[in-house]
Amino acid sequence: LSRRPGDPRGFQAVLPPELWIHLAVVACGNRLEETMVMLKSAVLFSHRKIQFHIFTEDSLKPEFDEQLRQWPDSYTKKFEHRIYPITFSVGNPQEWKKLFKPCAAQRLFLPVILKDVDSLLYVDTDVLFLRPVDDIWKLLRQFNSTQLAAMAPEHETPKIGWYSRFARHPFYGSAGLNSGVMLMNLTRIRSAQFKNSMIPTGLAWEDMLYPLYQKYKNAITWGDQDLLNIIFYFNPECLYVFPCQWNYRPDHCMYGSNCKEAEREGVSVLHGNRGVYHDDKQPTFKALYEAVRDFPFQDNLFQSMYYPLQLKFLETVHTLCGRIPQVFLKQIEKTMKRAYEKHVIIRVGPNQMH
Numbered sequence: 521l522s523r524r525p526g527d528p529r530g531f532q533a534v535l536p537p538e539l540w541i542h543l544a545v546v547a548c549g550n551r552l553e554e555t556m557v558m559l560k561s562a563v564l565f566s567h568r569k570i571q572f573h574i575f576t577e578d579s580l581k582p583e584f585d586e587q588l589r590q591w592p593d594s595y596t597k598k599f600e601h602r603i604y605p606i607t608f609s610v611g612n613p614q615e616w617k618k619l620f621k622p623c624a625a626q627r628l629f630l631p632v633i634l635k636d637v638d639s640l641l642y643v644d645t646d647v648l649f650l651r652p653v654d655d656i657w658k659l660l661r662q663f664n665s666t667q668l669a670a671m672a673p674e675h676e677t678p679k680i681g682w683y684s685r686f687a688r689h690p691f692y693g694s695a696g697l698n699s700g701v702m703l704m705n706l707t708r709i710r711s712a713q714f715k716n717s718m719i720p721t722g723l724a725w726e727d728m729l730y731p732l733y734q735k736y737k738n739a740i741t742w743g744d745q746d747l748l749n750i751i752f753y754f755n756p757e758c759l760y761v762f763p764c765q766w767n768y769r770p771d772h773c774m775y776g777s778n779c780k781e782a783e784r785e786g787v788s789v790l791h792g793n794r795g796v797y798h799d800d801k802q803p804t805f806k807a808l809y810e811a812v813r814d815f816p817f818q819d820n821l822f823q824s825m826y827y828p829l830q831l832k833f834l835e836t837v838h839t840l841c842g843r844i845p846q847v848f849l850k851q852i853e854k855t856m857k858r859a860y861e862k863h864v865i866i867r868v869g870p871n872q873m874h
Contacts, residue, residue, distance in 0.1 A: 535569050540600075541657050544573040544630055544642045548606065548623035551645040552583055554797065557813045559588070561649040563598045564812070564821075565855050568654050572601040573634060575626050592817050604633065611730035619733075619743040627702070628744050631709040632726050638707050644700040646797060648790040648812055650852040656766055656789060659703055663760050668708035670760040671697040671748070672767035676778045688739040689746060690717075690753035693761070697752065699745040700791045701767040703760075715754045765851075767791050770802045773841035786850025804841040804848055807832040821856045 713722025
């Protein structure tokens with residue numbers, strides 16, 4: 521579906537809505553800037569049109585609308601956005617709201633709220649795309665007939681992982697799952713019956729959420745992520761596990777490099793949890809965040825993002841994550857090269873290149 525030279529400029533606009541990528545995020549409290557930087561990283565590199573589903577507090581809605589409207593036309597035509605209030609269809613809304621972080625539990629209700637959406641990519645606000653969103657979206661095609669969601673492991677090495685050492689509830693696999701980047705086939709989730717520890721028969725997704733929370737609420741630490749781990753512990757055949765390059769966190773390099781796929785392929789999706797974009801504990805993550813945040817939309821990606829990023833990375837070589845700059849830069853360099861070549865061939869034309 522990539523545009524060929526000579527095709528109309530507004531290619532994204534003619535793509536039928538059923539082929540759009542659907543990207544969801546839940547933003548409450550002080551997460552406006554972080555969310556905007558995540559959305560910016562999505563549109564900077566994407567090919568296919570994206571539908572943003574933004575779940576947020578009433579006070580942030582006008583801010584999102586205004587800031588998204590300020591983006592240049594060449595980027596606003598690459599997405600549509602819809603803003604939703606925070607709502608919980610079962611159980612006590614106040615309880616759900618306090619689970620782990622404000623509003624984080626909202627993500628559990630996406631299959632119920634987005635009834636007309638077939639598939640969805642959910643990400644935390646502190647995620648950055650270092651390659652086209654199209655590439656992770658393609659993983660939906662890898663699902664077998666029983667799989668309905670995809671996540672990466674919480675840790676690559678169980679003996680130093682959190683779940684394997686401290687969890688007081690069932691969790692998926694040997695090291696648990698991190699739910700900061702989650703690909704979902706919502707149609708399958710809505711129609712599935714999930715095995716559980718509460719009744720001998722299966723439960724529908726919406727019917728399972730509150731009883732599950734009630735049963736485990738005194739044993740969970742990481743809120744909705746723990747509930748997802750419990751669900752997929754009892755339903756492992758429903759999960760597609762994607763490698764750590766699609767959800768790369770400080771844990772993958774701060775104890776020494778332990779994400780082999782990122783060493784080979786480069787980081788595809790960066791997840792700056794632990795607040796690392798906003799302190800100086802992991803300057804490599806902070807440098808990437810600031811490079812995307814401060815990039816002027818219409819500038820040259822190499823001159824205004826990639827080269828300054830390389831210089832910033834030179835200042836981080838004294839840190840464990842900073843010792844492996846190629847892991848962070850490999851995909852973003854490849855993505856920029858592709859974008860540049862496409863720009864030159866399509867805008868200038870193959871016959872005018874020197």
